[in-house]
Amino acid sequence: MPVGTHGKITVTPYADGGKTRLFGEGKTWRTPDGEQVPMKRITWIARCRFRDNDGRTRPVEAWGTTSTGADQSLQTALAARKRASSETITAETRLEVLADYWLRTKIDPSERSVNTKQRYRDVTEHDVIPGLGGLRLRECTVSRLESWVAEQATQRAATARLCLTCLKGMFDVAVREDALSVNPARSVSAIPVEETEVRALGLPDVIKLRAALAADERARAQELADLVDVMLATGCRVGEALALRWEDIDLDQHVVYITGTVVREQGVRLFRQDTTKGKKPRGHLVPAFAMTMLKRRAEQVPGGDLGLVFPSVRGGLREVTTIDKQWRKFRERHAEWAWITPRTFRKSVATAVDRGADIEAAAAQLGHSSSAITARHYVERVAVGPDHREILEQFGA
Secondary structure (H helix, E strand, C coil), X not given: CCCCCECCCEEEEEECCCCEECEEECCEEECCCCCECCHHHCEEXXXXXXXXXXXXXXXXXXXXXXXXXXXXXXXXXXXXXXHHHHCCCCCCCEHHHHHHHHHHHHHCCCCCCHHHHHHHHHHHHHHHHHHHCCCEHHHCCXXXXXXXXXXXXXXXXXXXXXXXXXXXXXXXXXXXCCCCCCCHHHXXXXXXXXXXXXCCCCHHHHHHHHHHHHHCHHHHHCCHHHHHHXXXXXXXXXXXXXXXXXXXXXXXXXXXXXXXXXXXXCCCEEEEECCCCCCCCEEEECCHHHHHHHHHHHHHCCCXXXXXXXXXXXXXCCCHHHHHHHHHHHHHHCHHHCCCCHHHHHHHHHHHHHHHXXXXXXXXXXCCCCHHHHXXXXXXXCCCCCCCXXXXXXXXX
């Protein structure tokens, strides 16, 4: 394949935001389990391989709500890639070309997680390029970027923040290539983070919830009770619980090591990533109720070829999205737990450890590098302070 050219384009339908490949034809598409998916829920992904200027052949993809839309988006991306293969980055370069160059040379080869790389690519291709891609770099003034980012923030603040992060990275490249003297994105106003009230489970809630899970036949079959026990005993994330292997557990010393997480490489494969979100593995001494459950599973549950603690029916990895769906169904059957998500268990662990020890201990339990993150996003605030009325009464004497 000559430099600057691409191979055959394929367009494939997916459900669940590009996670589940569909099979069928026309307007009838089904999941591998046979569930028919409405057309409005289908995402189309166009793919091909492109030979870049360095001689390496790399995959390229673009998304759309229709087959034609995905194909057209891919053609646009390929056109930008071809220009990037034959051009240097200058003030006259269009932002879409810089964006493609940044993704290919700075993001794809980096050690960032698969999910992080995919998020950067998604917002670049779905938001930044459609919104700003036609501008030449010299036209990307602070005021123009400020206006665009502010508009995005009124619709989706989190996405707008990620767009700004990507723009900063792109224009850093432009500065290093001497296309610009300063990075205009670094002068754009930060998007404020909306404060949300943290809500955690108290001890009475945990007791009731565990009893409800144990009594729910479907939840037992889906092993939700055991998963919840692991999360309550460690504070781990769902993906980290699903990635647990028996080699990560010391049943004699009552230690569980969190060493990886389950990741879906969008539209491609499900795999165990051998690092956690915090990059460093962490070990937890776990309470007796969780060890009892783990010892029972060690005797009763085959780990499959991967030696997983929570394998799928076929012995492989389980999807985080599948657990999310099963949890939503449980909440539909039990309305009193409608406010709980799998992340609630992590918040509950942080809150319990903070109140029983301190915020630094809670941060260590969750694997956070900063206790400020734990305090802001994971610990439920105490509504009523300690009772110091007798001490303060002296002021009224």
